[in-house]
Amino acid sequence: MKASYYPGCALHGTALEYDESAKAVSRALDVELHELPDWSCCGASSAHATDETLAFDLASRNLAIARAQGMDLVVPCAACYSRLKSAESKLDGDQPAASSKTRVRDLLEFFFTSGLVDVIAERNTRPLAGLKLACYYGCLLVRPPKMTGARHHEYPEEMDKLMELLGAQVVPWSYKTDCCGGSLVLTKTNIVLELTRRLLDQAKKAGAEAIVVACPLCQSNLDSRQEEIARKTGEHYQLPIFYFTELVGVALSLQDARKWFKRHFVNPSGLLASKGLL
Amino acid sequence: MTDVRMSGINTEACFQCQKCSAGCPVALHMDYKPHQVMQMLALGMHDRLLACRTIWVCASCYTCSTRCPNDIDVAGVMDRLRQTALRDGVAPAEKDVPLFHRAFLDSIRAYGRVHELSMIARYKMATHRYFDDMKLGLRMFTKGKLKLLPSRIVDRSRIKAMFSRDVQSKERV
Numbered sequence: 536m537k538a539s540y541y542p543g544c545a546l547h548g549t550a551l552e553y554d555e556s557a558k559a560v561s562r563a564l565d566v567e568l569h570e571l572p573d574w575s576c577c578g579a580s581s582a583h584a585t586d587e588t589l590a591f592d593l594a595s596r597n598l599a600i601a602r603a604q605g606m607d608l609v610v611p612c613a614a615c616y617s618r619l620k621s622a623e624s625k626l627d628g629d630q631p632a633a634s635s636k637t638r639v640r641d642l643l644e645f646f647f648t649s650g651l652v653d654v655i656a657e658r659n660t661r662p663l664a665g666l667k668l669a670c671y672y673g674c675l676l677v678r679p680p681k682m683t684g685a686r687h688h689e690y691p692e693e694m695d696k697l698m699e700l701l702g703a704q705v706v707p708w709s710y711k712t713d714c715c716g717g718s719l720v721l722t723k724t725n726i727v728l729e730l731t732r733r734l735l736d737q738a739k740k741a742g743a744e745a746i747v748v749a750c751p752l753c754q755s756n757l758d759s760r761q762e763e764i765a766r767k768t769g770e771h772y773q774l775p776i777f778y779f780t781e782l783v784g785v786a787l788s789l790q791d792a793r794k795w796f797k798r799h800f801v802n803p804s805g806l807l808a809s810k811g812l813l
Numbered sequence: 814m815t816d817v818r819m820s821g822i823n824t825e826a827c828f829q830c831q832k833c834s835a836g837c838p839v840a841l842h843m844d845y846k847p848h849q850v851m852q853m854l855a856l857g858m859h860d861r862l863l864a865c866r867t868i869w870v871c872a873s874c875y876t877c878s879t880r881c882p883n884d885i886d887v888a889g890v891m892d893r894l895r896q897t898a899l900r901d902g903v904a905p906a907e908k909d910v911p912l913f914h915r916a917f918l919d920s921i922r923a924y925g926r927v928h929e930l931s932m933i934a935r936y937k938m939a940t941h942r943y944f945d946d947m948k949l950g951l952r953m954f955t956k957g958k959l960k961l962l963p964s965r966i967v968d969r970s971r972i973k974a975m976f977s978r979d980v981q982s983k984e985r986v
Binding site for chain 2: 551
């Protein structure tokens with residue numbers, strides 16, 4: 536199976552382990568991901584917050600390259616996915632799918648639509664037994680549902696299903712799609728600390744030992760700010776924040792996993808070792 | 814408010830149910846709640862809207878747009894208000910947010926992609942928030958998450974043209 540792959544800026548920087556694990560898992564599942572040639576930034580929040588035309592132009596350049604390649608465009612970053620999907624719906628107007636066979640898909644969706652979940656189930660050599668996880672979807676993977684096509688935008692379940700398939704125990708909680716503050720982290724840092732604190736609190740309260748995400752901004756905000764929250768509130772969470780691809784990698788017994796986890800602020804190796812998973 | 818009107822978003826459909834404000838994760842930090850913004854638009858209170866804190870605090874999470882029973886893209890309205898405020902040169906109530914956007918977009922214009930290290934440096938120079946997150950940044954660097962050198966795309970001229978064409982299209986409006 537083949538698909539075009541749009542890493543986006545974060546996956547070549549702050550979310551390196553998302554890129555590494557997404558590629559390693561795809562390789563292990565015999566999927567060829569072809570990085571989009573000469574891809575450029577999707578524009579992110581900064582473009583759509585300041586300039587409508589620029590936001591569309593930046594995103595649609597990548598879409599045009601993807602359409603010339605003729606394969607689905609797989610996007611791991613929820614924020615890039617949102618911008619590329621927005622350009623796609625503007626280009627297609629009322630006739631979705633009619634104008635091109637290339638569809639923009641987030642990586643989690645791709646796992647399901649391409650039947651990869653079944654392959655994962657077959658090759659799951661190290662079931663994540665005993666691991667209690669809260670699946671956190673955040674905003675842009677599901678909203679606005681008119682654009683993302685999410686069936687259950689208030690309480691999505693795809694990531695939960697995938698984690699259960701890997702043998703983990705997922706906890707029900709009401710904060711799956713609450714915002715972490717996203718790109719406000721460098722400007723309105725206190726707002727992000729307040730929102731991430733609530734998410735960490737609620738995940739812990741629900742009995743989770745770790746949170747699973749599909750977005751570099753969610754991961755970074757939840758993972759890298761725990762120490763700062765502890766300094767301010769005295770609350771020490773020590774909750775590992777996984778990209779879902781990393782846990783698929785663990786279940787497939789991929790050797791690179793330790794390398795990914797070294798890039799985390801809260802290193803998940805201890806938790807995984809305590810369950811005999813690393 | 815040409816930008817909002819031209820966007821085709823029908824803000825007049827609002828019947829003030831306040832669902833947008835009830836679900837907004839950052840409403841506590843806003844001077845006007847999302848449903849008040851809708852009402853202020855109807856009342857023509859444009860100057861106050863363009864100068865308010867709300868438009869810069871909005872995190873673009875789309876909870877409001879998703880839950881609106883009248884299908885109003887409230888988050889889209891926030892975008893249009895920010896865009897108009899910048900174009901009209903209105904002093905922002907939250908000055909760091911647009912400075913961040915500028916640093917981010919400058920990076921795209923220069924390289925075609927965002928180079929985090931120089932983007933953050935540029936933002937710190939503009940806001941004088943030199944010491945925020947210093948320790949965090951250093952740890953990110955040692956973890957290989959902040960690259961020293963930018964990754965440049967080949968077709969940078971196309972990106973530059975987007976930025977300059979955009980200035981022209983604005984002048985036409």
